[in-house]
Amino acid sequence: MLSHPFLLLILGLVPAVLLVLVFWPDIGLIQRIRCSRRSLKILAEDALKTILSEKLEGRRIYVDNLADALRCQEKKFSDLIQFLGNSKWLEIEQGEITLTDEGREYAYFLLRAHRLYEHWLAEKTGYAEKEWHERAEHIEHFLTAEDVQNLAAELHFPTRDPHGDPIPTPDGVVGRPKWKYLTDLEAGTMALIEHIEDEPQGLFASITEAGFYPGMHLKVIEKQGEGLLLDVEGERKFLDKMLAGQFSVVEIDEEEASIELGGEPLSTLNPGEDAVILRFQPQIRGVERRRLMDFGLLPGTEIQVEMRSPGGDPTAYRIRDSLLALRENQTRYIRVKRQGEASGNV
Numbered sequence: 607m608l609s610h611p612f613l614l615l616i617l618g619l620v621p622a623v624l625l626v627l628v629f630w631p632d633i634g635l636i637q638r639i640r641c642s643r644r645s646l647k648i649l650a651e652d653a654l655k656t657i658l659s660e661k662l663e664g665r666r667i668y669v670d671n672l673a674d675a676l677r678c679q680e681k682k683f684s685d686l687i688q689f690l691g692n693s694k695w696l697e698i699e700q701g702e703i704t705l706t707d708e709g710r711e712y713a714y715f716l717l718r719a720h721r722l723y724e725h726w727l728a729e730k731t732g733y734a735e736k737e738w739h740e741r742a743e744h745i746e747h748f749l750t751a752e753d754v755q756n757l758a759a760e761l762h763f764p765t766r767d768p769h770g771d772p773i774p775t776p777d778g779v780v781g782r783p784k785w786k787y788l789t790d791l792e793a794g795t796m797a798l799i800e801h802i803e804d805e806p807q808g809l810f811a812s813i814t815e816a817g818f819y820p821g822m823h824l825k826v827i828e829k830q831g832e833g834l835l836l837d838v839e840g841e842r843k844f845l846d847k848m849l850a851g852q853f854s855v856v857e858i859d860e861e862e863a864s865i866e867l868g869g870e871p872l873s874t875l876n877p878g879e880d881a882v883i884l885r886f887q888p889q890i891r892g893v894e895r896r897r898l899m900d901f902g903l904l905p906g907t908e909i910q911v912e913m914r915s916p917g918g919d920p921t922a923y924r925i926r927d928s929l930l931a932l933r934e935n936q937t938r939y940i941r942v943k944r945q946g947e948a949s950g951n952v
Contacts, residue, residue, distance in 0.1 A: 646689045648747045651716055652676060654695060657703055658713035662780065668701045714778035715754070719895035720746040721767035721774075722757045728768035729761060732893040735819075736811045737869055738768065739804045768891075770801030770820040770854070785854035788834065789847060791826045797855035798823055816843065823858070870944075871907070872923075872937040880910040881942035889939045899938075901930055909942065923947060 656675050660667040673683050690696050695709030705713060723742040727733050733741065749757075755776070758764075765781065767773055772781040785800050799822045804810045818838070825837040833846035845853075869884045883905055886895060902925045903909070912922040912929060920931040 611656070646686060648761070649676065649678070649682070649686050650690050650693065651712075651747055653690060654705070654709055654713040655697065655716045655720070657705055658710065658717060661705070669698060669703060670701070672703060711778060714774045714780075715751070716746055717780075718774040719749045719754045719757075721771055722754060722761065722764070723749065724767045724769070724771070725761055725764050726757055729892045735768070735814045738805070739807065739810070741912045766820075768820070769804050770799070783854075783856075785856060786923050787851045788826075788845075788853035788855050791857070793828055793854065794859050795823045796823070796858050798858050799853055799855040800856055803852040803854075809849060811854060813849055816845075816849075817889075818853075823856075825860075867926050869941040872932075872935050872940040872942045873921075875911045875942070875944070876922075877911045877913050878904060879944065881944045883907045883909055884941040884943055887939040887941060888938065894908070894936070898936070902926055903940065 653672060653676060656672060657667055660671075669687065673680075676683065676686070678686070691698070693709075694706055695712060697704050697706060720742045723745055724738045727738045727741060728735070764772055768798075772783065774780045783800060786797075788797070788799075791797060799818065799820050802810065802813055802818065803818060823839050826834055827837055827842070828835040833844055835848050836843050836845060865891055869881075872881065872883075881902055885905055886903075887900070890898065907925060910924040912924050914921045918934075920933045921937065923930050923932055
């Protein structure tokens with residue numbers, strides 16, 4: 607018969623085991639229900655995009671790899687392969703999957719729809735950055751060719767999504783940027799973040815919470831066994847190897863970086879000091895950017911620090927005879943020059 611302490615231990619483990627079985631991302635019941643509820647058409651479109659992404663990275667993809675990527679039950683995946691074969695979107699030879707011309711065209715359309723919609727969420731809505739990818743993953747399946755063209759026109763035909771990924775043209779042309787992985791840089795190298803991989807979502811959420819974004823300048827101070835010590839626009843940050851592997855960068859020299867950065871964050875000014883606004887950094891975008899511009903924060907505008915709240919945040923600023931309270935998580939991304947004339951672009 608089980609002893610009382612041992613029985614308590616077993617009973618204590620049951621809730622944890624149930625949580626794993628229900629919520630675990632790859633094998634949990636929730637994930638499998640989501641997969642089972644996806645129509646074969648939506649699942650097939652997810653498969654096409656997955657295959658195209660692997661091909662764009664120069665990698666081969668096999669049936670087993672696709673099954674792992676889509677995380678579906680065996681019966682559902684078997685139905686999917688039959689559906690794809692009947693649709694004439696792909697060919698399978700000795701387990702390796704290749705896209706037909708028709709399948710490749712459709713996959714490029716889905717990728718274009720996804721990245722344009724992410725760009726629209728970033729520029730036109732107030733959704734948090736960590737939500738863009740998942741929302742685009744859903745809506746891409748319901749956008750028509752006309753919808754996608756209208757999105758592109760509304761956004762003035764962008765060439766990159768908010769993560770830095772190239773957006774395919776209507777003809778399926780994707781630029782191949784000459785990026786390097788952040789982990790490949792040597793100590794002392796200056797770089798510009800061009801792209802941050804948005805999958806897995808857990809890693810991407812950690813990166814955004816740490817304040818990284820495409821367009822940010824950094825310098826590798828030291829390569830350590832477990833990661834990189836960085837100077838990120840004047841602030842020291844540490845990235846472990848797993849997170850650093852999500853970054854693609856281009857090398858730049860320090861003079862180029864100083865010209866592009868210019869000025870200093872508005873948050874560094876003290877009460878009684880004034881400055882001229884140069885520009886917003888890329889992290890201020892969409893609804894927030896438009897709201898700040900409506901308040902009069904434009905390039906060339908003079909701004910004075912009036913007072914700080916007792917807790918240190920927010921701070922009151924005077925702009926054209928009006929007082930405006932701004933928080934540090936906004937003013938750290940507004941570049942200003944303390945004296946002299948300045949100009950810049952929002």
